[in-house]
Each structure stands twice: as structure tokens, then as C-alpha cells.
Amino acid sequence: MTDLPGYPSRRNFLKASAAGVALSGLAAQAKAQETTPPVPLEDYDRAYLNADEWAFVMAATARLIPSEGDGPGAIETRVPVFIDLQLAGDYGSADDWYMEGPHVPDAEPARGWQTPLNPAEIYRKAIPVFNAWCEQTHGAAFAELEAETQDAALTALQDGDVALDPEIRDFFSILLANTKEGYFADPQYGGNHEMQSWVYIGFPGARAAYRAWPERHNEKYPLGPVSISGERA
Amino acid sequence: MARQEKKKDVVIVGLGWTGSIAGIELAQEGLDIVALERGHDQNTVPNFEYPQQIDELKYGVRLKMMQKPSQQTVTVRRNGGETALPYRQLGSFLPGNGVGGAGTHWNGLNWRPQEVELRLRSYVEETFGADIIPEGMNLGDYPVSYDELEPFFTQFEKVAGISGYAGNLNGEIREGGNPFEGWRSEDFPMPPMPTTYDSSKFRDAAAAMGYHPFPASAGIASTSYVNPYGMQMGPCNFCGFCERFGCYQYSKSSPQTTILGALKRYPNFEYRTQSEVLRVELAEDGQTATGVTYWDEAAQEEVFQPADIVILSSYQLNNVHLMLLSGLGEVYDPLTGEGTLGKNYAYQMNGGISMFFKDEEFNPFVGHGANGICIDDFSISQNDFGAEGFIGGSYWRSGTFNGQPIRNMPLPAGTPAWGAGWKQAIGETYGHAMSIGSHGSHMAYANNHLDLDPTYTDRHGRPLMRMTFNWQDNDLRMNQFMKSKMEPLAASMNPDSMRAGFKGPGAEYDVRPYQTTHNTGGHIMSENAREGAVNRYCQSWKAHNVFAMGAGNFVQNTQYNPTGLVGGLAYHTVNAIRTQYLSNPRPLV
Ligand SMILES: Cc1cc2nc3c(=O)[nH]c(=O)nc-3n(C[C@H](O)[C@H](O)[C@H](O)COP(=O)(O)OP(=O)(O)OC[C@H]3O[C@@H](n4cnc5c(N)ncnc54)[C@H](O)[C@@H]3O)c2cc1C
Ligand code: SF4
Numbered sequence: 058m059t060d061l062p063g064y065p066s067r068r069n070f071l072k073a074s075a076a077g078v079a080l081s082g083l084a085a086q087a088k089a090q091e092t093t094p095p096v097p098l099e100d101y102d103r104a105y106l107n108a109d110e111w112a113f114v115m116a117a118t119a120r121l122i123p124s125e126g127d128g129p130g131a132i133e134t135r136v137p138v139f140i141d142l143q144l145a146g147d148y149g150s151a152d153d154w155y156m157e158g159p160h161v162p163d164a165e166p167a168r169g170w171q172t173p174l175n176p177a178e179i180y181r182k183a184i185p186v187f188n189a190w191c192e193q194t195h196g197a198a199f200a201e202l203e204a205e206t207q208d209a210a211l212t213a214l215q216d217g218d219v220a221l222d223p224e225i226r227d228f229f230s231i232l233l234a235n236t237k238e239g240y241f242a243d244p245q246y247g248g249n250h251e252m253q254s255w256v257y258i259g260f261p262g263a264r265a266a267y268r269a270w271p272e273r274h275n276e277k278y279p280l281g282p283v284s285i286s287g288e289r290a
Numbered sequence: 291m292a293r294q295e296k297k298k299d300v301v302i303v304g305l306g307w308t309g310s311i312a313g314i315e316l317a318q319e320g321l322d323i324v325a326l327e328r329g330h331d332q333n334t335v336p337n338f339e340y341p342q343q344i345d346e347l348k349y350g351v352r353l354k355m356m357q358k359p360s361q362q363t364v365t366v367r368r369n370g371g372e373t374a375l376p377y378r379q380l381g382s383f384l385p386g387n388g389v390g391g392a393g394t395h396w397n398g399l400n401w402r403p404q405e406v407e408l409r410l411r412s413y414v415e416e417t418f419g420a421d422i423i424p425e426g427m428n429l430g431d432y433p434v435s436y437d438e439l440e441p442f443f444t445q446f447e448k449v450a451g452i453s454g455y456a457g458n459l460n461g462e463i464r465e466g467g468n469p470f471e472g473w474r475s476e477d478f479p480m481p482p483m484p485t486t487y488d489s490s491k492f493r494d495a496a497a498a499m500g501y502h503p504f505p506a507s508a509g510i511a512s513t514s515y516v517n518p519y520g521m522q523m524g525p526c527n528f529c530g531f532c533e534r535f536g537c538y539q540y541s542k543s544s545p546q547t548t549i550l551g552a553l554k555r556y557p558n559f560e561y562r563t564q565s566e567v568l569r570v571e572l573a574e575d576g577q578t579a580t581g582v583t584y585w586d587e588a589a590q591e592e593v594f595q596p597a598d599i600v601i602l603s604s605y606q607l608n609n610v611h612l613m614l615l616s617g618l619g620e621v622y623d624p625l626t627g628e629g630t631l632g633k634n635y636a637y638q639m640n641g642g643i644s645m646f647f648k649d650e651e652f653n654p655f656v657g658h659g660a661n662g663i664c665i666d667d668f669s670i671s672q673n674d675f676g677a678e679g680f681i682g683g684s685y686w687r688s689g690t691f692n693g694q695p696i697r698n699m700p701l702p703a704g705t706p707a708w709g710a711g712w713k714q715a716i717g718e719t720y721g722h723a724m725s726i727g728s729h730g731s732h733m734a735y736a737n738n739h740l741d742l743d744p745t746y747t748d749r750h751g752r753p754l755m756r757m758t759f760n761w762q763d764n765d766l767r768m769n770q771f772m773k774s775k776m777e778p779l780a781a782s783m784n785p786d787s788m789r790a791g792f793k794g795p796g797a798e799y800d801v802r803p804y805q806t807t808h809n810t811g812g813h814i815m816s817e818n819a820r821e822g823a824v825n826r827y828c829q830s831w832k833a834h835n836v837f838a839m840g841a842g843n844f845v846q847n848t849q850y851n852p853t854g855l856v857g858g859l860a861y862h863t864v865n866a867i868r869t870q871y872l873s874n875p876r877p878l879v
Contacts, residue, residue: 084690120708120709121708121709122709122712122713123710123713125710126710126713126714127713128713128714128716130713130716148352151379153352153353153358153359153360154358154359154360154378154379155359155360155363155376155377155378155746156378157376157746158359159458159745160374160794164375166800166802167377167798167799167800167801167802168366168375168801169377169378169379169381169802170378170379171375171378178604181671199406208709211708215707218441223590233707233708234339235839236708237696238347238696239350241346241347241353241694241695241696242346242347242438242696242707243344243345243347246347254695255695257716257717258695258716258717258720258721259720259721260655260694260720261655262343263341263342263345264655265340265341265527265529265530265538265655266527266529267320267527267528267529267530267653267655268525268526268527268528269327270485270528270653271483271484271485271656271657271661272484272485272486274486274487274490275487275650275651276559276651276653277651277653277721278651278653278655278656283341285341285342285344285345287341
């Protein structure tokens with residue numbers, strides 16, 4: 058076969074195990090990564106969220122995936138950073154979606170995303186409404202409440218007991234989805250710090266080479282995760 | 291005024307699976323060909339390289355390989371009384387975008403239909419009587435038979451590099467293969483893939499119940515392989531980033547790994563990316579097409595591309611949309627049954643069971659898109675429609691395909707969705723669960739159809755296509771039947787707990803969760819111009835130099851993933867063009 062001009066030789070690529078090639082690249086990068094400690098969350102320079110929104114996202118994600126018990130929580134894995142960066146990017150602005158009107162935001166949920174707002178706008182509009190509800194119901198903004206009260210408030214939000222306009226009614230499910238994304242996504246997106254969630258559940262991350270494994274039945278895979286940038290844990 | 295390009299013998303609309311097949315087969319005839327592809331160019335190197343490709347958020351969740359609704363989408367309503375609303379964010383189905391189309395990021399589950407599925411109406415009438423056919427079901431026969439298509443299924447499987455084990459070799463039933471499949475003139479090009487732990491448990495449990503387990507037929511290389519075009523594949527790594535991803539390894543069957551490298555070497559073939567076809571232009575008498583008009587993204591202008599033959603290979607949804615916009619037939623009217631374009635839109639009816647075994651290790655990240663052991667004991671040819679009260683069937687499969695935790699985190703019933711209970715459950719459960727899926731047929735109905743939306747338009751000002759679709763009792767009953775059969779099998783494996791997910795009576799179509807990208811029908815094949823949009827060669831009844839590829843040709847959907855039939859039909863069509871049409875262009879029927 059002939060190889061395409063400008064591309065690495067395909068035949069050589071096939072001969073060398075792709076994983077071998079890739080992992081030697083990873084090892085070289087791993088050291089540089091380990092030496093850079095992350096900015097503490099308090100000092101983090103926000104890309105999208107304002108101070109009140111940040112306080113809410115910190116407090117809410119800390120209840121959605123709490124630090125107590127086995128495994129890391131949203132705070133140790135820096136989920137709030139992930140959410141801030143996602144909202145600042147093309148996800149937040151719904152660049153890939155069809156956002157033309159007319160909109161029918163109160164359509165049945167099974168009809169899909171029908172609000173005129175993008176995810177970033179939903180956070181911006183919903184957080185003050187929910188904080189106002191917390192003040193009215195529990196006497197303080199969400200971030201100021203005790204953990205137990207926060208859980209009760211989030212449950213009310215989840216169950217639809219907090220009155221929200223149809224444009225922002227899906228706020229809880231969006232927040233929860235983004236929190237889990239930030240917990241499990243590759244660390245390059247700001248969350249899953251040090252791949253702690255992957256270590257916790259036993260997902261090897263970007264290893265993606267298991268040719269020796271399909272027929273090793275009922276045997277736990279022993280290696281820890283690697284990330285796209287070459288971190289190991 | 292549109293810019294005009296030099297005339298070509300053939301213009302191909304969309305360079306995915308079927309566009310690539312048409313390209314290389316017609317290039318062998320020495321024809322001057324241009325393929326117009328809406329999306330970007332992409333290749334294994336550099337686009338699918340390790341480790342950048344191993345990114346669940348970017349490709350699995352944010353769907354960066356797929357069609358962007360901001361560029362093209364549909365509207366959806368569940369019945370004629372509802373106002374259709376745009377499919378704004380991808381969910382239920384994920385059309386591909388860019389060179390290779392959905393063929394780059396499919397799973398690779400490659401099936402042939404059963405013989406009876408291609409003559410389903412006749413089979414039902416002969417075996418159970420016409421009176422079991424429910425009111426409103428447009429049950430039909432394909433105008434081609436399994437025997438006629440068999441050489442073309444074989445041809446596609448050799449090109450695509452399929453791994454598996456023949457269960458029916460020239461009529462001889464072979465132990466360990468699928469005894470209920472249609473006959474094969476040759477065994478698979480590659481032996482089956484190795485069996486993971488979950489698959490082996492399923493195989494043993496199914497065999498103990500008297501069923502007939504066999505390895506899934508996979509567009510995934512089990513060994514080194516060179517296909518008839520000289521394209522080379524290497525064995526799969528079980529990387530677990532298969533569906534929704536391009537393969538970094540030259541192991542998954544795709545246009546890139548099996549056709550495009552060879553095709554690009556033909557000097558008479560050219561392709562242009564960022565070129566979105568807006569409509570097919572018809573000659574004044576309406577009997578033929580003169581070419582297509584497309585949007586050149588780089589130049590930001592419309593371009594007319596004249597051609598003698600137009601191949602529509604832009605995926606089912608886009609093909610039907612283009613045909614509706616171009617007047618390539620009359621629009622189907624569900625009330626009168628008149629018209630053909632948009633008729634018989636169908637989908638897939640799936641369900642499944644997750645099983646939890648706290649002391650067993652499944653390593654869910656060790657897998658590939660088409661992994662698994664299957665059974666066909668509840669397939670269309672095996673079910674007693676008269677006794678069970680439905681027409682249809684499904685195949686079942688169990689096999690790890692990805693362990694990506696954002697999307698693949700099955701948890702026992704009753705687990706909270708967040709908080710300390712959720713966190714504890716993911717720690718205890720991840721890696722200790724397996725599943726069995728039922729992948730079922732979906733019949734065609736008068737009420738499920740496609741036309742143009744009266745309200746919403748795309749960025750070019752064209753009406754979006756409108757999908758009218760809902761689940762129907764017949765297929766929901768089939769699904770419940772599968773549940774009743776699968777639960778005892780799952781229970782026989784003694785899991786700590788299990789959780790079934792099967793749509794039941796009254797279920798309505800929900801566009802949010804991913805279901806399948808197996809959209810079918812809308813420009814169906816037919817014996818005559820009254821019943822469908824294309825003939826047995828997928829040639830437009832309206833304009834004889836227009837040929838439509840893909841699952842839009844399906845009379846009703848089969849119980850299987852569509853691409854085996856899509857590929858077989860594509861080779862059948864290009865063979866007809868090569869052997870019958872080129873020498874004397876005319877309606878072939
Ligand atoms: C996630 C996923 C998993 C799947 N898994 C399986 C599976 O396991 N088994 C199976 O059988 N099938 C599977 N499928 C379906 C399979 O991918 C399709 O059946 C197959 O790719 C169809 O081939 P096609 O040529 O019709 O369309 P495609 O391969 O999608 O190619 C269509 C091309 O046309 C281009 N295009 C669209 N509109 C225009 C326009 N107006 N102008 C120019 N170009 C245009 C698109 O960008 C695309 O490149 C899967 C699909 C998806 C998305
Ligand atoms: S699982 Fe195999 S075929 Fe699929 S992408 Fe990974 S290496 Fe390629």
C-alpha cells in the first residue's frame with residue numbers, strides 16, 4: 058500500500074502497537090504535570106460565573122457529590138472549575154444547537170430542549186431565583202445554609218417544588234448533569250482533579266489499550282488511570 | 291447567481307459509507323466523479339489519533355463528531371395534532387458529519403436481514419393470515435429478495451472487514467454460528483472476536499435454556515486483514531472508545547479504513563468538503579436531474595454542479611429532506627395514503643436488563659462497539675405472531691462496549707441520583723454490572739412519516755424536515771414480550787439484583803435519551819411508482835439519473851442494525867449502474 062503524502066507511514070503505525078507508541082509519549086509528559094499545583098478554589102480566576110453564582114455552584118456541587126464517605130467529592134475534584142469553564146465555552150453558549158424561534162419553553166419535557174436560553178443563561182437566571190426561594194423558605198441564600206437544609210432545598214428544586222419559569226425549569230437536571238460530567242471527564246477540562254474519581258471507581262481513563270484483557274475473565278484490571286495529557290495516578 | 295462548476299459524469303452527495311462505495315465502484319468505470327461533503331475532512335491520522343480521541347466529554351457527551359443542529363436538524367411531533375418542535379440538541383439519534391459520515395463513529399454491529407424480513411408482508415399473509423396485520427400498519431415486501439442481495443452482502447462484508455462465524459454456510463447449519471441467519475455463500479472475512487466475561491456468562495445461561503448463542507458479527511478487525519481494495523486493518527485493542535469515536539487503530543471498519551485511501555488514488559475522483567448540497571436541480575421536463583446546487587462554505591456562495599448522474603448518499607434524514615426540497619416525488623399524505631416521499635419512516639424498538647454482581651469483575655472499559663454474544667431465538671423468523679399478538683422480533687446481545695463513566699454507570703434500582711448515597715453506589719457498583727440488550731424491529735405505519743415543516747427553517751432559509759413519529763402498540767407489545775422472556779434468563783444468572791428497561795403500553799417518543807441512529811424509510815423501494823420513491827435499484831421513479839443510497843430505502847425497518855443491508859443495497863445499486871445503466875441511461879424498471 059502507498060502512504061498518503063504528509064501523513065506518518067500507516068504501515069509502520071500498524072506494526073508498532075499503537076498503544077506502545079502512545080504510552081511512551083505519555084511517560085515523557087508525566088513529570089511536568091506533577092509539579093504544577095492548582096490554584097486554590099478560593100483564588101480561582103472565574104471565566105464566566107460571578108461571585109454569587111460561584112458561591113452557589115461551590116455549595117451546590119458540594120452537596121450533589123459530597124466529600125464525606127468513601128471517594129472524592131465535587132470540591133476535591135474541582136467540579137466548580139469545570140462548570141465555570143464549560144459555561145464560558147461553546148457548551149454554555151449552545152453554539153452547536155438549533156436556537157431559532159419560535160420557542161415553546163413549556164412544552165412537555167419529552168420534546169427536548171425548548172427554552173430560548175442557553176445553558177449559561179439558565180445558570181444566570183435560575184441561581185438568583187433559587188437563592189431567593191432559599192431566603193424565603195430557610196432564611197438565607199443557599200450557600201449560607203446548613204448542609205442538611207441545603208439537601209432539603211436541592212430536593213425541593215429536583216422535585217419541582219421551587220416555582221421556576223418554564224425557561225429555567227430544567228435547571229436542576231442541567232446542574233446535576235454538569236456536576237457529574239465535571240467529576241468524571243478528563244482533567245484537562247478543569248474537574249476530576251488528579252483523576253480522583255477514576256481512581257475511586259476503577260476506570261483506567263485514557264489507557265484505551267486492553268488487547269490482553271478480553272479473555273481474562275472475572276479478574277480485576279490492576280492498573281490505575283492515565284489522562285490525555287499524560288498524568289498517572 | 292450561482293457559480294457554475296465544470297460538468298461531471300457523477301456527483302455524489304455526502305461522503306460517508308454509501309458515498310464512498312459509490313465513489314470507488316464508479317471510479318473503476320473511469321467516470322469523472324465529484325463527491326460533495328457538507329462537513330470537514332478527517333482521517334485516522336491526524337484526526338482520530340491517540341490520546342486526543344480518548345475523550346468522553348468531547349465526543350461522547352458534547353458529540354463533536356456529529357451533525358450540529360445549528361447547521362441542520364429536523365422538527366418532531368408525535369402525532370398530526372401536535373405542533374412539531376425543533377430537535378434543538380442531539381439526543382435520540384446522532385447523524386454523522388464530515389468525511390466518513392456516521393461510518394466513522396458507528397459501533398460496527400453488522401447484520402444481514404433475515405430472508406423473511408425482505409418479504410415480510412407475504413410471509414405474514416402466508417403463515418398467519420392477512421387479518422393479523424393491524425390497522426394503520428404499512429406492512430410491505432422489499433422489491434428485492436435475499437437471494438438476489440446475497441452476493442452484495444458478501445461484497446460489503448469483504449470490503450468492510452467483518453469478523454464473525456457463519457451459522458448458515460450455503461444452507462449447512464454450523465454449530466456455534468447463528469442457525470437462524472440467511473444463507474451465506476462464504477464464511478466471514480475474519481474469525482470472530484474474543485469473548486469477554488459478561489458475554490461468556492450470557493452464552494452459558496442462554497445455552498442452558500436451550501437457546502443458540504453465537505458471536506456478534508462485528509465491523510471490528512480480529513486479525514490483520516487486507517480488503518479487496520488493498521486497504522489494511524489491524525486487530526482491535528478493545529480500547530472501549532468505539533461508538534461515537536473514530537478508531538485510532540485502523541481496526542474499526544469505516545470508510546477511512548476500508549475505502550477512502552484507495553479511492554483518493556483515482557485521478558478521476560475528486561471530493562470537496564464544506565460543501566453542503568441544498569437541492570437537486572431537475573431538467574425542465576422533470577424527467578432527469580441536471581445536477582445539484584450546493585453551498586460552498588469557504589467562498590460563502592451557492593454553486594451549481596452539473597452532472598449526468600446524481601447519487602444521494604447523505605444519510606436517510608438528509609436524503610429525504612433533499613428529495614422533498616427538490617420535488618423528487620410527491621409528498622406522502624397519511625390521510626389518503628397517496629404520495630411517496632416521507633412514507634414509512636421507521637426506527638428501532640429496544641430494551642434491556644442490567645444485572646449487578648457485587649463479587650464479580652467485568653472490566654467494562656475492556657470492550658468494543660460490536661462486542662458480544664447474541665441470540666436470535668426471538669427473531670422475526672422464530673416468533674409466532676398469531677399467538678403472541680405482534681409482528682416483529684429482536685436479537686439479544688451481551689458484551690462490554692465502553693466503561694466511560696459519564697454515560698455508562700448503571701446502578702441498582704432505588705439508588706439516589708446524587709448525594710452520599712449516589713457516591714457510595716458508584717464506588718460499589720462500577721465494574722460489577724453487566725447487561726443484556728434487546729434490539730428490535732420497528733414496523734412502518736401510516737402515521738409515522740416525514741414532510742416539510744411549515745414554521746422552522748435552516749440557515750439557508752429552507753424549511754426543516756418535519757418528523758411525525760410515535761411508538762405503536764404492535765412494537766410495544768413485541769418489546770414487552772422480550773421483557774417477559776429476558777427476565778427469566780437474567781434471573782437464571784443469579785445476580786444480586788437486576789433492573790429492566792423496556793418501553794411498555796402507552797409509551798410516547800421522547801427525543802432526549804439516545805436510542806439509535808437507525809432512522810429508516812422515507813424514500814422507500816417499491817415495485818411501482820405509486821408505492822415508493824425508488825425502484826428495486828434504488829433509482830428514483832421520478833428522475834432516472836438519481837439514485838438514493840442508505841436506509842431511506844427500507845420498506846420497514848428490520849430487527850437489526852441497518853448498515854449490513856445499507857451496504858448490500860449500495861453494492862446492488864452500483865452494480866446495476868455499472869452493468870445496466872451506463873450503457874443505456876433509462877428507468878431500469
Ligand atoms: C453512534 C452511532 C452508532 C451506530 N452504530 C451502528 C451499528 O453498530 N451498526 C449499524 O448497522 N449501524 C450503526 N449506525 C448507523 C450507521 O452509521 C449508518 O447506517 C451508516 O453510516 C449509513 O451510511 P450512509 O452512507 O447512509 O450515511 P453516513 O455514513 O452518515 O454518511 C452521510 C454523509 O453525508 C453527509 N451529508 C449530509 N447531508 C449532506 C448535504 N446536504 N450535502 C453534502 N453532504 C451531506 C454527512 O456529513 C455524512 O458525511 C450507527 C450510527 C451512529 C451515529
Ligand atoms: S474498540 Fe477496537 S475498533 Fe473500536 S475504536 Fe477501539 S481499537 Fe478501534
